Amino acid sequence: MFTFTIRRLILTIPTLLFISLVLFTIVKLSPSDPTGNLPLTIPPEVREKIRESLGVNKPLLVQYLLWLKQFFWLEPRIFLEHSFGWNLGTADETRLISYQTRSPVMDLIVQRLPQTLWVVGVAYLVGTLIALPIGIISAYKQYSVFDQLGTLVSMIGFSVPPFFSGVLVIVIFSVMIPSDSYFWLPSIYDTTHEVTDWASFKYQFRQMIMPVMVLALQITAQISRFTRASMLDNLNQDYVRTARAKGLKEKTVVLVHVLRNSMIPVVTVIALGIPSIFGGAIITEQVFKVNGLGQLLIIAIQGGDVPTVQTLTFIFAILIVLFNLIADVLYGILDPRIRYD
Amino acid sequence: MTDIPQIAAQPRNQWWDVWDQFKTHKGALIGAIFFLVILLGVIFGPWLWGIDATFIDIRSRNQGPSFAHPMGTDQLGRDSFARMMAGGRVSLAVGLTAMALAIGLGTLIGVIAGYFKRLDGLLMRTTDLFLALPLLPLLLVIIMLFRDKLNAAFGPEGGIFILMVSAIGATSWMQTARIVRGDVLAIKEREFVLAARSIGTPNRRMITRHILPNVLSPIMVSATLGIANAIITESALSFLGLGFPPDFPTWGRLLFDSVDYLQQYPERVMWPGLAISLTVLSVNYMGDGLRDALDPKIRGR
Amino acid sequence: MKLKTALMGAAASLAVVPMAMADGHEGERGRDGQLNIIYWQAPSTLNPYLSGGTKEVESASLVLESLARFDNTGALIPSLAESIPTIENGGISEDLKTITWKLKDGVMWSDGSPVTSEDAIFSWKYCTDENSGCAQASYFDGVENMEAVDAQTVKITFNAPKPFPYTALVGAESPVIQAAQFAECLGARAPECTDANFGPIGTGPFKVDEFKPNDVIQFSANENYREAGKPAFATVLFKGGGDAAAAARSVLETGEFDYAWNLQIDPNLLANMESQGKGKVVTAFGTSVERIHVNQTNPDPALGDERGTVAHPHPFLTDPAIGKALSMAIDRELLVEVGYGAGGQVTCNVLPAPEVYASTANDACKTQDIEGAKKVLADAGWTAGGDGILTKDGNRLSILYQTSTNAVRQDAQALIKQWWNELGVEVELRNIDGSVFFGGDPSSPDTFQKFFADVEMYTNNFAGVDPEAYMANWRCSEIPSPETQWQGANMQRFCSEEYDALVDELATTAGIDARAVIVKQLNDMLMQSYSIIPLVHRGGVSAHANTLAGVKITDWDSEMWNIADWYRTGN
Numbered sequence A: 001m002f003t004f005t006i007r008r009l010i011l012t013i014p015t016l017l018f019i020s021l022v023l024f025t026i027v028k029l030s031p032s033d034p035t036g037n038l039p040l041t042i043p044p045e046v047r048e049k050i051r052e053s054l055g056v057n058k059p060l061l062v063q064y065l066l067w068l069k070q071f072f073w074l075e076p077r078i079f080l081e082h083s084f085g086w087n088l089g090t091a092d093e094t095r096l097i098s099y100q101t102r103s104p105v106m107d108l109i110v111q112r113l114p115q116t117l118w119v120v121g122v123a124y125l126v127g128t129l130i131a132l133p134i135g136i137i138s139a140y141k142q143y144s145v146f147d148q149l150g151t152l153v154s155m156i157g158f159s160v161p162p163f164f165s166g167v168l169v170i171v172i173f174s175v176m177i178p179s180d181s182y183f184w185l186p187s188i189y190d191t192t193h194e195v196t197d198w199a200s201f202k203y204q205f206r207q208m209i210m211p212v213m214v215l216a217l218q219i220t221a222q223i224s225r226f227t228r229a230s231m232l233d234n235l236n237q238d239y240v241r242t243a244r245a246k247g248l249k250e251k252t253v254v255l256v257h258v259l260r261n262s263m264i265p266v267v268t269v270i271a272l273g274i275p276s277i278f279g280g281a282i283i284t285e286q287v288f289k290v291n292g293l294g295q296l297l298i299i300a301i302q303g304g305d306v307p308t309v310q311t312l313t314f315i316f317a318i319l320i321v322l323f324n325l326i327a328d329v330l331y332g333i334l335d336p337r338i339r340y341d
Numbered sequence B: 001m002t003d004i005p006q007i008a009a010q011p012r013n014q015w016w017d018v019w020d021q022f023k024t025h026k027g028a029l030i031g032a033i034f035f036l037v038i039l040l041g042v043i044f045g046p047w048l049w050g051i052d053a054t055f056i057d058i059r060s061r062n063q064g065p066s067f068a069h070p071m072g073t074d075q076l077g078r079d080s081f082a083r084m085m086a087g088g089r090v091s092l093a094v095g096l097t098a099m100a101l102a103i104g105l106g107t108l109i110g111v112i113a114g115y116f117k118r119l120d121g122l123l124m125r126t127t128d129l130f131l132a133l134p135l136l137p138l139l140l141v142i143i144m145l146f147r148d149k150l151n152a153a154f155g156p157e158g159g160i161f162i163l164m165v166s167a168i169g170a171t172s173w174m175q176t177a178r179i180v181r182g183d184v185l186a187i188k189e190r191e192f193v194l195a196a197r198s199i200g201t202p203n204r205r206m207i208t209r210h211i212l213p214n215v216l217s218p219i220m221v222s223a224t225l226g227i228a229n230a231i232i233t234e235s236a237l238s239f240l241g242l243g244f245p246p247d248f249p250t251w252g253r254l255l256f257d258s259v260d261y262l263q264q265y266p267e268r269v270m271w272p273g274l275a276i277s278l279t280v281l282s283v284n285y286m287g288d289g290l291r292d293a294l295d296p297k298i299r300g301r
Numbered sequence C: 001m002k003l004k005t006a007l008m009g010a011a012a013s014l015a016v017v018p019m020a021m022a023d024g025h026e027g028e029r030g031r032d033g034q035l036n037i038i039y040w041q042a043p044s045t046l047n048p049y050l051s052g053g054t055k056e057v058e059s060a061s062l063v064l065e066s067l068a069r070f071d072n073t074g075a076l077i078p079s080l081a082e083s084i085p086t087i088e089n090g091g092i093s094e095d096l097k098t099i100t101w102k103l104k105d106g107v108m109w110s111d112g113s114p115v116t117s118e119d120a121i122f123s124w125k126y127c128t129d130e131n132s133g134c135a136q137a138s139y140f141d142g143v144e145n146m147e148a149v150d151a152q153t154v155k156i157t158f159n160a161p162k163p164f165p166y167t168a169l170v171g172a173e174s175p176v177i178q179a180a181q182f183a184e185c186l187g188a189r190a191p192e193c194t195d196a197n198f199g200p201i202g203t204g205p206f207k208v209d210e211f212k213p214n215d216v217i218q219f220s221a222n223e224n225y226r227e228a229g230k231p232a233f234a235t236v237l238f239k240g241g242g243d244a245a246a247a248a249r250s251v252l253e254t255g256e257f258d259y260a261w262n263l264q265i266d267p268n269l270l271a272n273m274e275s276q277g278k279g280k281v282v283t284a285f286g287t288s289v290e291r292i293h294v295n296q297t298n299p300d301p302a303l304g305d306e307r308g309t310v311a312h313p314h315p316f317l318t319d320p321a322i323g324k325a326l327s328m329a330i331d332r333e334l335l336v337e338v339g340y341g342a343g344g345q346v347t348c349n350v351l352p353a354p355e356v357y358a359s360t361a362n363d364a365c366k367t368q369d370i371e372g373a374k375k376v377l378a379d380a381g382w383t384a385g386g387d388g389i390l391t392k393d394g395n396r397l398s399i400l401y402q403t404s405t406n407a408v409r410q411d412a413q414a415l416i417k418q419w420w421n422e423l424g425v426e427v428e429l430r431n432i433d434g435s436v437f438f439g440g441d442p443s444s445p446d447t448f449q450k451f452f453a454d455v456e457m458y459t460n461n462f463a464g465v466d467p468e469a470y471m472a473n474w475r476c477s478e479i480p481s482p483e484t485q486w487q488g489a490n491m492q493r494f495c496s497e498e499y500d501a502l503v504d505e506l507a508t509t510a511g512i513d514a515r516a517v518i519v520k521q522l523n524d525m526l527m528q529s530y531s532i533i534p535l536v537h538r539g540g541v542s543a544h545a546n547t548l549a550g551v552k553i554t555d556w557d558s559e560m561w562n563i564a565d566w567y568r569t570g571n
Helices: A001-028 A044-054 A061-083 A104-140 A145-159 A162-176 A198-235 A238-245 A249-281 A281-287 A293-302 A306-334 B005-010 B013-023 B026-048 B080-115 B119-130 B133-169 B174-187 B191-198 B202-241 B253-261 B266-294 C006-016 C054-060 C119-130 C179-185 C189-190 C194-198 C244-254 C267-274 C301-306 C320-328 C332-343 C370-379 C406-423 C468-474 C495-508 C512-529
Strands: C034-039 C066-069 C077-078 C098-102 C143-150 C153-158 C205-214 C216-221 C235-240 C279-294 C344-346 C390-392 C398-404 C428-431 C455-460 C532-545
Touching: A001 A061, A001 A306, A001 B119, A001 B133, A061 A306, A104 A145, A104 A198, A104 A281, A104 A293, A104 A306, A145 A198, A145 B202, A145 B266, A145 C267, A162 A281, A162 B253, A162 C034, A162 C077, A162 C143, A162 C244, A198 A281, A238 A249, A249 C455, A281 A293, A281 C054, A293 A306, A293 B133, A293 C344, A306 B119, A306 C390, B005 B119, B013 B026, B013 B266, B026 B080, B026 B266, B080 B119, B080 B133, B080 B174, B080 B202, B080 B266, B119 C512, B133 B202, B133 C098, B174 B202, B191 B202, B202 B253, B202 B266, B253 B266, C034 C054, C034 C244, C066 C390, C077 C279, C098 C235, C119 C143, C119 C153, C119 C179, C179 C189, C179 C194, C189 C194, C244 C267, C244 C279, C244 C532, C267 C279, C267 C332, C267 C532, C279 C320, C279 C332, C320 C370, C320 C406, C320 C532, C332 C344, C332 C406, C332 C532, C370 C406, C390 C468, C398 C406, C406 C428, C406 C455, C495 C512
Parallel strands: C034 C235, C398 C428, C398 C455
Antiparallel strands: C066 C077, C098 C153, C143 C153, C205 C216, C216 C235, C279 C455, C279 C532, C344 C532
C-alpha cells in the first residue's frame, strides 16, 4: 500500500500538468472578455488598450508558461517569504494578477478562504454527520416510518435547488419574523464580522444557520441515500448471517461488520465532495451574500478573468486528485482484499 | 423457496419474476403509476389543453388559480398549466436522457476501470480531469464550437436538445464512475467472483452476470439523484442563455423565474417545485422496487 | 464666438451658491453612526482608472473627487474647483482650446496634505500613460497638455477647439488622485500598487478603512473633509453580492440595509416590497435607451467569413418599411408597465435627453398601431404565405431576435415576439449571457458587435451631458467588420454620407442651440431609417430606507455624488 501511494503521488505530477494545460485551453477559449462588463460608454480603442495592458493578446503558449512559472515557482516562494520572513528575491517579479481587481490572485483566495470554510465546510460536516445515522437506520429498518420519512425529506431536499430553498428560508426567517424577535436571522452574511467573544460567536452562529442548513440539506440527501443503498446490499450478505450465527451482538454486526463493508461508496462520495468545499457553493453563497470562493469563481468566469479562473480551478483539480487518492487508500484499509499492485 | 412447483411447471422468463416481485412493492407500483401519469400528462396534455404555453394574454396577468387557468397565470398572462405541461416535456426529456447518458457512461467507465487493472489508472485520471473541468467555461466553449453546426443539422430545437443533453451527460458521469469502480474493486475480490473465475467464466459474462447486478443499488441512487440534477442544471444553463430559447418553458426555469414571486404568488413556485420533487420521488421508488426485484436473494422471499 | 448655454448658465449660477445644508439638517460630523449600502454587483477595485465599471466608479466616489461634477438635474457644479470656468468668466479661452480650473483654497487629502494642481496633472498623466490600460482614457481625449499655472491653478490645452471641454477630471469617472500615493504606479506598474488601488487617499467625505475586492468595503468619515459637520455618518458599510431582488429585499423588507442600487426587477414586485413601508424606491433618468437594432447586413451563416459585413446587405431589413412596421406594432407603454415601472418612460428617440437635444419629430410611435403596421407591410408588397408568414420575392419574414440574459429583457422579448407574430412575422428568440454578448471577444459568434442575428436589443447611453461622441457612433467608419476585429459602435451597420457630414459639422459647432439643431437632425435621420427602434428611456432605480434622508439620485454622475449630505432622520 505504501509503495502504491508513493507511486501514485509521483504520477499526480504529470496528471496535474496535463490537467492544467486542458484547463487553460478551455478557459482561454471560452468567449467571455475582461472588458465585457464595462459600461458601453467606454470606446473600443480604450478596451483594446485595457486588453493589451492585461496581456490578453499574448500567444497562448506564452501565457500558459508564464502562468506555470508564476504558480509553481513565484507564488510558493512568496508564501515562504510571508510565512518565515525569508528573502527569496521575489520583490521584482510580477505576481499572478487578477484581471478584475488587478491584485494578486493568491491574496484574493486567502481572503475568501475563511468564510468558505466556515459556511461550506461546516455544512459538509453537519450534512455528513446527519446523513450517516439516517442512512444506517433507514437501511436497518427498511420501509419503516422513519425510512419513508427519510426518503421523502431527502428526495425533496435534493430536488429543491438552493436558489429556491435559500430564498424560502430568507422569506421565513428574515422577512416574516420581525427583526427584534429571537428567531430572526440575518439574510446577509457579514464577512467583516470577527469572532472575539461569546456575543460575537453567537452572531456568527446566527448568520451561519441559514446558509449551512440549505447546503447541508443537499449534502445529507445525497450521502444518506448512498449509505442506505450500500447498507441494504450488505445486510443480506452471507457474512452477516455468519456473524449473527456466531452470536455477535446485533449492534456489533451492524455498526462494525456491515457498516465497514458498506463504506466504500460512501467514502467515494465524501471524497468527491470535500474538494467541492473549496470550490465553494456558488448559488448558496450568492443567495446569502457569503462571497466566498464560489462567488469569486463565478464572478471571475463572468468577467473573463483568466488568471483567477485558471488558478482556482487548478487548485480545485489538485484537491480532486488528492482526495481521490485518499479514497483509493481508504478502500484498501476498509477492505484489505482490495490490492492495487 | 416454496415456488419450486411453479418453476418446475414451465421454465419461465426471469423478467416475469422480476415483474412479479416489482408488483408486490407498493412504493414502486405507486411510483410507476405516478410517473406514467406525469409522462402521459406532459406528452398528451398540451394537445388537449387549448392554450398555447407561449401565448401572452397581458390583461389576465398575475392571476391566481381559476377555472380558466387551473394553475393561474404568470407576470405576462401566460397560462401556468400550459407552461407546466410544455415545460415538463423538455425537463423530462432532458432529465431522463441526460441521466441515462451519465449513468451509462459512468457505469461503463467504472466497471472497466474497476475490473481491468491495466485500464484503471488511465480511466481514473481521465475522471479526475473531467471532475476538475469548470462547467461554465466548458459549456461556453462547447456552445461556441458546436451550436451552429448542430442547429444546421438538427434544427434549432433539436440542436439545442442534443447539445444540452450531451453537455449535462458529459459533465455528470464522473461520480457514478468513481462509485461503481469502488464497489467493483471490492466485489471482484469476493468468493463468488473468484469461484466463477476458477471455472473459467469469460470476462464479459463475469461483468454482466456477477459484477453488474451487485453494483446496481448505487447506480439506482445515482440515477435518481441524476434526474433531479439534470433538470436543475438545465434550468441554470437556460438561464445563462446557454440552453433553450428564453420563451421556452422548462420546470427548472419556471421554478427559477417564480422564486422572486415567492411571497406574492406562492403557488407559482409550488407547481414546478412539486413537479420536480414528485418526479424524482417516483423515480426513486421505482428504483427501489427494481433493485429489490432484481436481487435474487430478495425475490421470492 | 460666444458660448451661451442654458446648461452652463445654470452651472455658473449654482456655482455661486455654496452647497446648501440639506433640509437644514446640521450637526457634528459622524453623528448618525453607520450607513449600510448594498450594491449587488460588488466593486473589484477602488481605482476607477483601472476598472471602468459603474460599481467601481460609484464606490470610489465616496473617496475620490474630481474638479466638478453633475448634480441630479444634470447641471455642472464645482467640487474641488472653486467655480466652473466659462467663456464669460475667462476660464475658457475664446478659441475654445484651453480651460483653466482654479482649486478651492485649503482643500486637504484625508492624510492631511494639501491638494495642489500637481495632483490634477498627475491624474492626467496616470491615465494617459501608454501602458496603464486606463479605462477612462476617453475622458482625456483631445487633451494636449496640462500645466500648473500656480499651486492652485491648472490649465488644460486641447489640440483642437473643444466646444464641450468639461470631460477631463470632471465627473466620478475621472477623479483627481493623489500624486504622492500613486507616484510609483505609472504605466505598467499600475496593478502592482494593490494597497493604493484598494485604498486610495482622497478628498471626499469618507476614507477607506478596509477593502475586500468583490465583497465589502468599510469606510469611515474623513476628518479632513472640507465642509464642517459633514458627512453625517461616521462609517459606511458597502456590501456587494447577491442579486437585484435580494438587494431590494434587504432594504425594503428586512431593513438590514439603508440603500440599494440598480434594482431592475419586475416593477410589480418592487412596488409590493415598497408597500411594506420600510423604504422608498427612487429613480433618476439619464440618457439610457433600451432599443432594438435592425441589422442592415446579412447574418446568414452560409456566407461564412463575409457574414454580417457590408458586402452583403440584409435581404429584407434594409427596407425602412419593415422597420417601421416592426416599430408600430410595439406597445411601448406596456413594455414600461411590465418591465420598468417608474424606472422607464416611453421614447421614440435614440437620444431622449438632455431635454434641449430631444427631438419630438418621431412621437407617433408612442401609440401601438398593429393595423397600421399591417398596412405598411401590405403596401410594401408583403403577402401572407401558406403558413401565415409574410413573404415577398422568395424572402420569408423570419427574424432571429437576440439580447442579453436578463429577466426584464426576456419578458420584453416574449411580448414583442407576440406582436410581431400578429403582423405575420416569424420570430425566433435567443438570449446570451451578458459577459459574452457585451464581451466583444472576436472568436465568439454571440457578441453584439458581430450581430449574427436579424435584430438585437440592449441599452446604451453616453456619459456626461454632451452627445457628440455618441452620435458619432453611427458613422460609416464605425461599422464593425472582420478588418477591425469586429470593433466599432455602429451595430446595425447604418451608413449615410449625409449623416457623416452632419457629424463633422457638429464637431466644429459651438453654442448649445446650434448644436441642438444638428443633434436633433442626426437623431431623426437614424429614426427615419428605422435601423434603430427605440423602446424605453430607462432610468436608474434604487431604494433607500425611510430613515435615510438627503438622497438625490442622479444618472448623470455617481449616485453617491452627494453622500456628504445624507443623514438619518428620526422615524
